[in-house]
Amino acid sequence: MATPAAVHTDHAHAPAGGKYFVPEPSAWPFVLTFALVICIIAGWGYLEEHSLGPVPAYGGAALAIYIIFRWVRGVCLESEGGLYNTQVGMTYRMGMAWFIFSEVMFFAAFFGALWYAREMSIPWLSGEGAKLSTHTNLWPGFENTWPTNGPAQLGGKFETVGAWGLPFINTVLLLTSGFTLEAAHHALKENHRKVCIAWMWVTVALGCLFLYFQVTEYVHAFHELNLTMHSGVYGSTFFMLTGFHGFHVTLGTLMLAIIAVRLMLGHFKPDSHFGFEGVAWYWHFVDVVWIGLFIFVYVA
Amino acid sequence: MAHTDHTTHLHDDHAHHGPEKGIMRWIKTTNHKDLGTLYLVFAFTMFFIGGLMSLVIRAELFHPGLQFVHPEFFNSMTTLHALVMIFGGVMPAFTGLANWMVPMQIGCSDLALPRINNWGFWILPFAFALLLSTLFMPSGGPAGGWTMYPPLVLQMGEGFPFLIFAVHLMGISSITGAINVAVTILNMRAPGMTLLKMPLFCWTWLITAYLLIATMPVLAGAVTMLLTDRYFGTSFFTASGGGDPVLFQHVFWFFGHPEVYILILPAFGVVSTIIPTFARKTLFGYDSMVYATASIAFLSFIVWAHHMFTVGMPLAGELFFMFSTMLIAVPTGVKVFNWVATMWRGSMTFETPMLFAVAFVFLFTIGGFSGLMLAMAPVDFQYHDTYFVVAHFHYVLVPGAVFSILAGVYYWIPKWTGRMYSEFWGKTHFWLSAVFINITFFPQHFLGLAGMQRRVPDYAVQFTDFNEISTIGAFGFFVSQFIFIFNMLRCMSKSGVPATDRVWEGAHGLEWTVPSPAPYHTFEVPPYVGDDETSNLHDTAKAH
Numbered sequence A: 001m002a003t004p005a006a007v008h009t010d011h012a013h014a015p016a017g018g019k020y021f022v023p024e025p026s027a028w029p030f031v032l033t034f035a036l037v038i039c040i041i042a043g044w045g046y047l048e049e050h051s052l053g054p055v056p057a058y059g060g061a062a063l064a065i066y067i068i069f070r071w072v073r074g075v076c077l078e079s080e081g082g083l084y085n086t087q088v089g090m091t092y093r094m095g096m097a098w099f100i101f102s103e104v105m106f107f108a109a110f111f112g113a114l115w116y117a118r119e120m121s122i123p124w125l126s127g128e129g130a131k132l133s134t135h136t137n138l139w140p141g142f143e144n145t146w147p148t149n150g151p152a153q154l155g156g157k158f159e160t161v162g163a164w165g166l167p168f169i170n171t172v173l174l175l176t177s178g179f180t181l182e183a184a185h186h187a188l189k190e191n192h193r194k195v196c197i198a199w200m201w202v203t204v205a206l207g208c209l210f211l212y213f214q215v216t217e218y219v220h221a222f223h224e225l226n227l228t229m230h231s232g233v234y235g236s237t238f239f240m241l242t243g244f245h246g247f248h249v250t251l252g253t254l255m256l257a258i259i260a261v262r263l264m265l266g267h268f269k270p271d272s273h274f275g276f277e278g279v280a281w282y283w284h285f286v287d288v289v290w291i292g293l294f295i296f297v298y299v300a
Numbered sequence B: 001m002a003h004t005d006h007t008t009h010l011h012d013d014h015a016h017h018g019p020e021k022g023i024m025r026w027i028k029t030t031n032h033k034d035l036g037t038l039y040l041v042f043a044f045t046m047f048f049i050g051g052l053m054s055l056v057i058r059a060e061l062f063h064p065g066l067q068f069v070h071p072e073f074f075n076s077m078t079t080l081h082a083l084v085m086i087f088g089g090v091m092p093a094f095t096g097l098a099n100w101m102v103p104m105q106i107g108c109s110d111l112a113l114p115r116i117n118n119w120g121f122w123i124l125p126f127a128f129a130l131l132l133s134t135l136f137m138p139s140g141g142p143a144g145g146w147t148m149y150p151p152l153v154l155q156m157g158e159g160f161p162f163l164i165f166a167v168h169l170m171g172i173s174s175i176t177g178a179i180n181v182a183v184t185i186l187n188m189r190a191p192g193m194t195l196l197k198m199p200l201f202c203w204t205w206l207i208t209a210y211l212l213i214a215t216m217p218v219l220a221g222a223v224t225m226l227l228t229d230r231y232f233g234t235s236f237f238t239a240s241g242g243g244d245p246v247l248f249q250h251v252f253w254f255f256g257h258p259e260v261y262i263l264i265l266p267a268f269g270v271v272s273t274i275i276p277t278f279a280r281k282t283l284f285g286y287d288s289m290v291y292a293t294a295s296i297a298f299l300s301f302i303v304w305a306h307h308m309f310t311v312g313m314p315l316a317g318e319l320f321f322m323f324s325t326m327l328i329a330v331p332t333g334v335k336v337f338n339w340v341a342t343m344w345r346g347s348m349t350f351e352t353p354m355l356f357a358v359a360f361v362f363l364f365t366i367g368g369f370s371g372l373m374l375a376m377a378p379v380d381f382q383y384h385d386t387y388f389v390v391a392h393f394h395y396v397l398v399p400g401a402v403f404s405i406l407a408g409v410y411y412w413i414p415k416w417t418g419r420m421y422s423e424f425w426g427k428t429h430f431w432l433s434a435v436f437i438n439i440t441f442f443p444q445h446f447l448g449l450a451g452m453q454r455r456v457p458d459y460a461v462q463f464t465d466f467n468e469i470s471t472i473g474a475f476g477f478f479v480s481q482f483i484f485i486f487n488m489l490r491c492m493s494k495s496g497v498p499a500t501d502r503v504w505e506g507a508h509g510l511e512w513t514v515p516s517p518a519p520y521h522t523f524e525v526p527p528y529v530g531d532d533e534t535s536n537l538h539d540t541a542k543a544h
Helices: A028-047 A054-080 A086-125 A132-138 A166-189 A193-223 A232-264 A274-299 B023-028 B032-060 B071-106 B114-136 B160-187 B200-231 B245-279 B286-302 B304-311 B315-327 B329-343 B352-375 B377-383 B387-417 B423-449 B461-492
Strands: none
Touching: A028 A054, A028 B114, A028 B160, A054 A274, A086 A132, A086 A232, A086 A274, A086 B160, A086 B200, A086 B245, A166 A193, A166 A232, A166 A274, A193 A232, A232 A274, A232 B200, B023 B032, B032 B071, B032 B114, B032 B387, B032 B461, B071 B114, B071 B160, B071 B200, B071 B245, B071 B387, B114 B160, B160 B200, B200 B245, B200 B286, B245 B286, B245 B304, B245 B329, B245 B352, B245 B387, B286 B315, B286 B329, B304 B315, B304 B377, B315 B329, B315 B352, B315 B377, B329 B352, B352 B377, B352 B387, B352 B423, B387 B423, B387 B461, B423 B461
C-alpha cells in the first residue's frame, strides 16, 4: 500500500526548525458536524416517510461539501505556504495509514457476513450440524446452494452477474488504473509535470469508466436478472459489498481529479507531495478491495 | 532532583496562539487542553444523565411488581444507560485524559491533528442529542438492549434511524480520537523519549487506539446492516432469506469484546502511573506491563463469542472461546501482581488518587474473578442474562474504569488548574464511593446466582431484600459524586491552595517539570527527557 517514497521519509521526531506546527483555531469541524446532523435528520425523514421538504437534504449536503472544500483548501494553502515540516508530513502519512486500516475493517465486517452466510447459516438451514430441527420443522426442502435467496426464496427467482463479463473488464480497468497512477507518481518524482498530469487524467478516466460499467451492471441486474437487495442473503451481500466499494471508487475518483487540478495549478514538489500520496494509497486500497470482491463475490 | 532547570523554554504568554474569548473559544479550539477539558466536562455530564437513568432502574427494582415506570420505558432506561455510560461517559473521559496528558507526558506541543481533535469532540454532543431525542418521540427510545440484537431492535419506533446514525457518529468520533492519539505517540515524542521509556498511560492508550481503529468500523458495519435490513429489504439477519440473527451477535461482539478492553486498558495506564508515585518506588516490571497490555489486546480479538455461549453455537466454538477467554487471566494476573509488587515495601501514603488506585486493584480483581466464572461455558448456561453478569461488568466498569478516571482527575487536576483539591473532601468522596459501590453491586452476585433475570422490571418476591440494599447503595453512590464535582469546581474556580510544579513528592515524568497550571501550549520546542523523569518506570535510569 505504501509507496517507497513515503516509507523512506525521514522519521524525524524533532520538528524542523525546532518549532512545532500548531494550527489556528477553526470553526470548520463544528460546522461540518452541524451539516452532517442536518443530513441525518433529512435521512431520517426519508426513511421514516416524514416529508421535510428538499431544504434539509440539499442544504445539509451543500453545507457539508462547502466546509470540506474550505477545510481541505486551507490545508493545501498551509502546505503550499511552507508551514509544514517533515514531522507534519509524517503525521499526515501515519494518519492516512491508520484511516485506511479502519476502512479495511469496515469492509471486513461485510466480507465476514458473506463468509458466515455461505459457511454457517446456509449449511445449517439445509440441515447440517446441530441445527437439524430448524431444517426439518421449518424448511425441509431447502438445500445448501450458492447463490441463494434463502429457504423462503425472498425476492423471487433471480440470476447472478457472470464474473467474466463486465466484472472482469472492471477488474482490468481498475488494475490498469493502479499502474497509470504509479506512472503519474514516478513522473512527479522526476519532475515531469506534464506527463504526470496526463497519467492522472488517464487514471481518472479509468475510474469513471469503471463506475459507468458498474452502473450498467446494476441496471442490468435490476431489470433483467431480478437481482436486487431483496434477493435474500445473496442480494444483500452482493449489493452491500459492491455498493460500498462503488461509493469508495466515486470518492477516490473525485479526489484523484482534485489532485490532478492541483498539479495543473502548480502544487506539489518532486520530493514533497503528501496529498498525492494519500490519495494514491486510498486508490490502491480501493483496488485491493475490488480484487477481494472479484474473487469472493463474482468468481467463487 | 534537577527538575526546574529545563523549563526555561516555556512561554505561556504567546499571544499568537492564545485562546479566543467567550463561547467561540470552545467551539473553535484546537488546543489539547481546551479539548481535554471539554471531553471531561461532557463525560461527567453524561455520567450524570446515565446515572439518573440507573436511578430510574434501581427505583423501579426497589420492590417487586411495577411501581414507577412503564416496562417499555424501563427497557429504554437499561438500553440508554449502557449506551450513555459507555460511549458518552467512560470513552470520552479517557479521551479527555489522553488529550490533557499524552502531549505533556511525551513532550510535545499538542496532539498531532488538532483540527481533527476538535471534530472528534464536537461530534459527541450532536450524536447524543440525536440518541436521547428518541426518548421524546411518541414511539419512544431504543428498548432492545444496548447490544441492539435483531430482530428485537428492528421493532423500535420511528427513532430507529437516529439510534443507528448516532452510533455511526460515535464511531467517527472514536476513530478520529484514536488516530490522533496513535499518531501523536508514534510521531511526536521528544528526543530521548523512546517507546520503552514512555509512561504506561501512553502505552495503554496507544494499544487502546489500535483496538478502537480496528473495531469501531466493524460496529459501523453491523449497524449499517441493521439499517438496510429494516429499510432496504436486505436479509442479513433474516433466516427466511438465508441470513441469521446470530450473525449480528458475532459481528457486534467482534467489536464488543475489544470494546471492554478499550474501556479498561487506559484505566490500567492511570493506575500504573499513580501507584509508583505514592509507593515512592519504581513500577515493578515495566516491560512485562507493556507486553501484558499487548497480549490482552491480541487476545481480545479471539474471545468474542463468550458473550454468546447460550445462543446455540457448535461445541467446538464453545470450547475454543472458553479456553481463549481464560487465557486472558494470565496477562491480567501479571498486571495485578505488578501493582501489588510495586506497593510491596514502598513508603506508601494514601492521598485520594492512591486510595482510588488501591481500591481499583482490589475491586477490579473481584470483577476479574467473576469474569473467570462466567468464562466457563457450562457454568455460564446458568449465569447468562442474570444479575451475576450485571454485577460482574459493573465491578470492572465502576470501581474499575470509573474509579481510575476519578483517580486520574484527582492526580492531575493540580497540574491542570494550579490548585490543590480538598484532601478531606477527596477522602470523604472516596470512602463513600467505595462503600456505596459495594452495597450496590455485591448483592447482585447473589441475586444472579439465585436466578434473577437482568433487563426485567419485575422479579420474584424472594429477591426483594437484596434489591432494596442494592437500590440504597445506588442512590448513595450517586449523591456522593456531588462531593467530587464541588471539589473539582473549587480547583477550577482557583480557590484552593496553590499547587507546586511537582505536586506530589514521588511524582516523576515530563508533566511535572512544567509550571502548575501548565501553560496553554506546554512544549513549544522539544524538551529534554532527563533520567529522573523516567525513574518511576525504570530502575536503570538512576544508574546513569
